[in-house]
Amino acid sequence: MTKTDEDFMALALALAERGLWSTDPNPRVGAVVVKDGVIVGQGWHRQAGGPHAEVFALAEAGAQAQGATVYVTLEPCSHHGRTPPCADALIGAGVGRAVVALRDPNPLVAGQGLERLRAAGVAVTEGVLAKAAAALNSGFLQRMSSGVPWVRLKQAMSLDGRVALANGASQWLTGEAARADVQRERARASAIVVGVGTVLRDDPRLAPRLGEDLLRHPVKVVLDSRLRTPPTARLFRTPGAVWICHGPQAPAGAMGPLQAAGATLLAAPQAAEGLDLLAVLRILAAREINECLVEAGPTLAGALLAAGLVSEWLLYVAPKVLGHDAQPVARLGPFIALEQVPQWRIQASTQLDADLKLLLYPKEN
Ligand code: AOF
Ligand code: ZN
DSSP: OOOOHHHHHHHHHHHHHTTTTTOTTSOOOEEEEEETTEEEEEEEOOSTTSOOHHHHHHHHHGGGGTTOEEEESSOOOOSOSSSOOHHHHHHHTTOOEEEESSOOOOTTTTTHHHHHHHHTTOEEEEOTTHHHHHHHTHHHHHHHHHSSOEEEEEEEEETTSEEEOTTOOOTTSSOHHHHHHHHHHHHHOSEEEEEHHHHHHHOOOOOOOOSSOOSSOOEEEEEOTTOOOOTTOGGGGSSSOEEEEEOTTOOGGGHHHHHHTTEEEEEOOBOSSSBOHHHHHHHHHHTTOOEEEEEOOHHHHHHHHHTTOOSEEEEEEESOOOOTTSEESOOOOOOSSGGGSOOEEEEEEEEETTEEEEEEEEOOO
């Protein structure tokens, strides 16, 4: 059976996905070169600073790129960044047609890549498997188009929506399979974000343990308005940078020791309770953070949910009951009518041994 544009784009997307853990802050991009229905080149972007997907695919295709169709999961770039423009490379290789899943919202590109291809006589088709392509780069797209990162709120809770006993005990609510899954979620993130309460209580390492060498490490971000993070915290001794976001009342005396421990201190405005979270997110986006995995306790989760800043909610549900005095998944409310409560749509649910992983998106009205 002859293959369709969707078939070849699906392959390009699978290639792009190989960059899930390594391309940050660049997007994950895949490319396939097809000549007379036959795949002659494949490529994917590995690392920022390295060649883009199209360059690898064209190199593999060689002279066969002449008159071929190229499938790319993101609009070919038109700018001189760390690497030269891919649109020019495609034109130079004599490509006849380009099929592109999505426009690149990067203001340096933003349609100009497609324009350049069209001006050179390359036939352009847009929008093939656009939804899947967008899902793969939700963080990059959100940062480029709105100046805030994608916020993936991650929590583990019991059947009765509790995250820890009243005394704070929460290890280990979920089983090994769920915890291994969290390691993968950490590894793909640009930043792992926690509140200082978590650092003080659990002293987490916040570094993904995947059993393989990662080309890059997520930044560890602590939201800590008064700089209570101990300079001896374990997260200073694991791979990846540590950024601490603090408020205006942070004691100046705490700064030196934290900087000496390796922290980058980022000043953020204060809100009524805690830091101004939208401002914090803007600061992170300005530092090229695409995806945040927020490992939140009840207070931070409540604040993010109340502010409507959660792009996606990952809930690991353990089949246990922690009881009425245990800590809730989010300090939120009170609500007096069901119409007021935030509503979510279950996008996916997967069983991980005894636990359930729910992927939720805010329900659009
Ligand atoms: C593509 N193919 O494989 C990637 C693209 O600094 P540079 O040169 O790596 O450019 C980074 C920008 O290029 C990035 O922000 C995004 O707009 C685009 N990434 N484009 O056509 C690729 N990685
Ligand atoms: Zn490029």
